[in-house]
Amino acid sequence: MSGSLSELPIVVLDALMPTSQRLVLNRRGSMVWEVQGHRGHYAVKVGYPIEATADWPAQPWTALAPAREGAVLHRLGFDDFAYGEWEHGTWNFQPWHEGPDLYRLWEPCRSEDSSVAPHSSVALGCVEALAELHAKGWAHGDVQPAHFIVGPERTHLIDLALARGGHVPEGYDFPFRGCLVHYEAPEIARSVLATGEAEPTPEADIYALGASLLISATGWRAIEYSDDAPRPVQREAVANGRRRPVKAPGELGELIEAMLSHAPEDRPTIYEVGKALSCL
Ligand SMILES: Nc1ncnc2c1ncn2[C@@H]1O[C@H](COP(=O)(O)OP(=O)(O)OP(=O)(O)O)[C@@H](O)[C@H]1O
Numbered sequence: 372m373s374g375s376l377s378e379l380p381i382v383v384l385d386a387l388m389p390t391s392q393r394l395v396l397n398r399r400g401s402m403v404w405e406v407q408g409h410r411g412h413y414a415v416k417v418g419y420p421i422e423a424t425a426d427w428p429a430q431p432w433t434a435l436a437p438a439r440e441g442a443v444l445h446r447l448g449f450d451d452f453a454y455g456e457w458e459h460g461t462w463n464f465q466p467w468h469e470g471p472d473l474y475r476l477w478e479p480c481r482s483e484d485s486s487v488a489p490h491s492s493v494a495l496g497c498v499e500a501l502a503e504l505h506a507k508g509w510a511h512g513d514v515q516p517a518h519f520i521v522g523p524e525r526t527h528l529i530d531l532a533l534a535r536g537g538h539v540p541e542g543y544d545f546p547f548r549g550c551l552v553h554y555e556a557p558e559i560a561r562s563v564l565a566t567g568e569a570e571p572t573p574e575a576d577i578y579a580l581g582a583s584l585l586i587s588a589t590g591w592r593a594i595e596y597s598d599d600a601p602r603p604v605q606r607e608a609v610a611n612g613r614r615r616p617v618k619a620p621g622e623l624g625e626l627i628e629a630m631l632s633h634a635p636e637d638r639p640t641i642y643e644v645g646k647a648l649s650c651l
């Protein structure tokens with residue numbers, strides 16, 4: 372059967388000629404595969420549209436996300452990737468990065484009886500990955516713990532499908548409608564509530580990095596709201612900046628506080644964060 376929502380598109384099979392493949396996830400209009408073959412080790416992302424449900428309106432843009440990410444990778448000057456269209460949407464492949472993500476790596480820091488402190492060198496690796504993107508004039512838009520892959524040599528910031536900073540072909544572009552609320556800066560939440568859309572910025576990425584470091588180090592979200600509250604109610608809490616009284620330990624904790632500043636102009640830049648971290 373071709374073109375099903377449980378197989379790799381034929382054009383991807385032809386390009387990578389897999390010797391092994393593993394479905395990593397299939398949710399919310401996106402499949403991710405880990406593929407090994409003669410060409411190398413790749414992550415393959417395959418997008419398809421989401422039908423409307425009781426909780427969600429239809430989301431046709433999920434079908435475009437892999438091609439949009441491919442166009443961003445191209446703009447950023449990467450070379451070992453490809454993207455294109457298949458029957459139900461678009462796909463891309465890019466190098467597979469080995470390693471745990473930030474949240475998994477800092478699991479020992481979150482256990483009750485643990486005295487393991489979050490290591491500032493890990494935070495610095497995340498900062499360096501985001502700084503690389505900001506230096507090229509781009510904002511990521513979807514910074515979250517799962518998007519930092521901490522490898523043996525360096526940390527990679529993945530999932531550039533929502534990044535902003537340069538031209539993306541019109542046919543693959545779609546508006547930014549916010550990210551995971553846990554990591555959404557107040558000004559983004561406010562704009563999404565008011566208009567349904569927002570503009571990713573480096574300042575909002577800094578907030579999202581602060582929220583990512585906080586949740587990974589402590590297990591707590593930055594903002595007080597209940598898990599089962601409707602999304603607009605969660606966004607209200609974020610827009611109002613109802614912070615939880617929770618802090619990561621030590622000087623890293625102080626730095627995270629600054630990154631979570633309510634006003635974007637009060638947040639440090641990624642270079643300032645990097646400088647502060649390398650002094651810890
Ligand atoms: N290049 C890669 N190297 C290693 N793992 C990857 C890579 N790309 C994606 N993954 C894995 O697949 C997961 C989902 O990837 P990604 O976030 O890019 O897709 P997504 O469709 O946007 O998913 P989500 O909706 O959860 O953000 C990642 O959290 C990671 O575990």
Ligand SMILES: [Mg+2]
Nearest residue numbers: 513518529530
């Ligand atoms: Mg993602």
